[in-house]
Amino acid sequence: MGTLVHGYGSTAYEIDDSTLSHIKVMVSLKLDRGHSFFLSWERPSEQGSGRVSLWISASTPLQFRFKKSRRPEISRRWIEYMMANSYGPRGLIVVDEESADMTHPLPPGLL
Structure with missing residues (x-):
């Protein structure tokens, strides 16, 4: 399991390495286009269930830590x-x- 660290408070979220790698690509594509956006996922039952939504923008620190x-x-x-x-x-x-x-x-031109 890798870790996504979001914001100045360094809140950390465990995500498997493959999914985290794809999130990293997506975040870089979106931010490169100047798009701020919500990043959301469902938490597995072993992490308490529910959902997580983070606001991602160029001004928010992010770290991608891979196991x-x-x-x-x-x-x-x-x-x-x-x-x-x-x-x-x-x-x-x-x-x-x-x-x-x-x-x-x-659609052509988005990736």
């Missing part, structure tokens, strides 16, 4: 799915790769 030194392979289709679904008021909703409906390709 493993080996970089996981990035799935372009998973990134495309999350990117296509990130432009609404709910922001970027993190889903695992198996749950992503990858039948709806990203």
